[in-house]
Amino acid sequence: MLENVEVQPKRLDDYQPIVGAEMIYELQQLANDLKGARVLNINATSFGGGVAEILTTLVPLMRDLGIQAEWQVIHGSDEFFNVTKASHNGLQGMDIPLTDDMKNIWLHYNQLNAEKLEGEYDFIIVHDPQPAGMLHFCNRKHGKHWIWRCHIDTSNANPAFWGFYSQYINSYEAAVFTMKQYVGPGVNFEHLAIIPPTIDPLSPKNAPIPLERAREGVAGFGIDPSRPLITQVSRFDPWKDPLGVIDAYRLVKKEIPNVQLALVGSMASDDPEGWYFLDKTSRHAGEDSDIFILHNFQGVGAYEVGCFQTTSDSVVQKSTREGFGLVVTEALWKGKPVVGGNVGGIPLQVINGETGYLVDSIEDCADKVLYLLQHPDESRKMGKASQDHVRHHFLSMHHLKNYLHLFRSLAIV
């Protein structure tokens, strides 16, 4: 058997004050015919990363609706995960080779995991490319309906990788992509659903923090909460353009001399390139003591990120390339309009002039940040619209609703 992941129970009723009774009722109605349905989620890891975060919420909420939802993770060796890491990059367009050796390793572990699969399910949702070959080796056994859930952007996939993987992916009855634009070329599914990722408003990351406590939180890192603060929360990599954010901040500082900038990110001990780019960012910042460069090794965890999002006068996500950008969702949810790059999932979230501003250049970014800092009332109004936009589109309940619709269309309820 594959390894089962235990999750804490969650109750939909607890979300009613946030999303309203109507939404909860709608979910219950949609789930009525699905009571007792057996749903298995299969992915590569039980913690770390967005997929694990989403399943930690969705699996218990499905159970609360009477669905027999499960979550299992595949087994793999270092060599397997090296191949899937390369495949992740290749499927997102990186120019790297896919060798026969790599293919054989991937197939071998997919076969092993397929042989370990037990039980009978109505729906098997296979997440991302790592276990995508299991259906092939299961020969459609174990699951009535097989769904491939893709969390990455395959639209510009390296053809070597897409050609190989799509052979296995195309046998699924249904596929789910995050955005329409992310669907790779030549796919041919009976059912294709577009379901954006979402945040859990009751998770520690997204639960509200009283302003006073959030101010204390950022003050602990040397920030003066009585002075204006611009924040970008992101990994330190070129696509998030922290150097561009520093340049934009410098333009803003000409007009508002006491403005501060916080660049807040998460570092991994096994990512030398990330450390290199962190150093590059620090060195671009120079000895300006109003710029704060902070990460998890300095004690910035989910709660502290929340403090930054809560106290910031302006939240920026100046990406030049982006997946969906859940960190934008988190900031909008905290009532902050976001000044974001016009890429990936950001334009779905940032409605220009309503929930923030879409920008294409350093100057544009600086202008919009300056405008928000100089118009606090309007910023607050937009912040309210930002929160509503997330409330109406990007909370776990929407995710759940989308899955229920998909299940119903497959089972022809």
Next chain:
Amino acid sequence: MLENVEVQPKRLDDYQPIVGAEMIYELQQLANDLKGARVLNINATSFGGGVAEILTTLVPLMRDLGIQAEWQVIHGSDEFFNVTKASHNGLQGMDIPLTDDMKNIWLHYNQLNAEKLEGEYDFIIVHDPQPAGMLHFCNRKHGKHWIWRCHIDTSNANPAFWGFYSQYINSYEAAVFTMKQYVGPGVNFEHLAIIPPTIDPLSPKNAPIPLERAREGVAGFGIDPSRPLITQVSRFDPWKDPLGVIDAYRLVKKEIPNVQLALVGSMASDDPEGWYFLDKTSRHAGEDSDIFILHNFQGVGAYEVGCFQTTSDSVVQKSTREGFGLVVTEALWKGKPVVGGNVGGIPLQVINGETGYLVDSIEDCADKVLYLLQHPDESRKMGKASQDHVRHHFLSMHHLKNYLHLFRSLAIV
């Protein structure tokens, strides 16, 4: 029983090509009357840190001389190690409080560990303050001769800590300090030995690396091995003065425009202050692409440090406060004169004008680095003297010899 530490065997004969037959013979003669003697080393940790590194070499070498040497580590909880961490700082002079609670925790764990001690030994060497109270609770049982081996500088100890600890330390028959100047006030031992720490010339850290391979090693981090390189290997903390090293490099660069600087250090994931000071260093360096700031998370391990020490045209250790400075020993051993701060154990190693230069200011540091870079023949000659100085004073064999003398004086052989 306390936890026993297993060590790989080592043979003194393997060191003969380095230290000469005479030294090996002298050690064997000194050990003749000590054959079968039971020696127990007790410390707080079996890996990480200088003490563990030293015991990894000394214990097997004692065994090779026919001494029944052992190494055991104490048990402790987080609260115990929090107290010993604070005590480490207090005994080195930090102005922090020592509460009754802290004293009780330390005494409690020393009593527990004393009760776990088994067997009969001729010599028990207790390393550093953590287990120093065990003798008190053993009431002199288990060991004929108890020795306290202090690896830290207690000369400016916070009186609250020194007053408390010295009650327990003073009951030892003998004490060993690293340097005469490190002995705290009012100690009163029958036997007081001064034994500097040493390096193992056959450890991976100190084994010679062919120049070509070392050049490839540093080139991997973006350094141009055909251009001059200044290196400081040290933690990123104010006492190692990396900012001063950058300023000195800038002065040198005025004369030698193609000079490069590498600041190489080791970071710990649980040391927020270290990460803060690393950021401060990067930001002081600014966007000068001839300055390289590197650490273990970027793939710099013991071997890579060796590559830097081997290829550098000038090695600096511009500390304003230092313990013994084993990193200076390592560089001297690799045939490099060191430009070092005139503090701690550095003047024992850096003989001004012979094995390097002692400096007190940024300008002085820059002058001496410049001199060495502009006089490569002299630098090579000094490098030869540097290696000889370590060969004659700071290799594991000297450590061993010093211990054998101490054992003999205690046992009146």
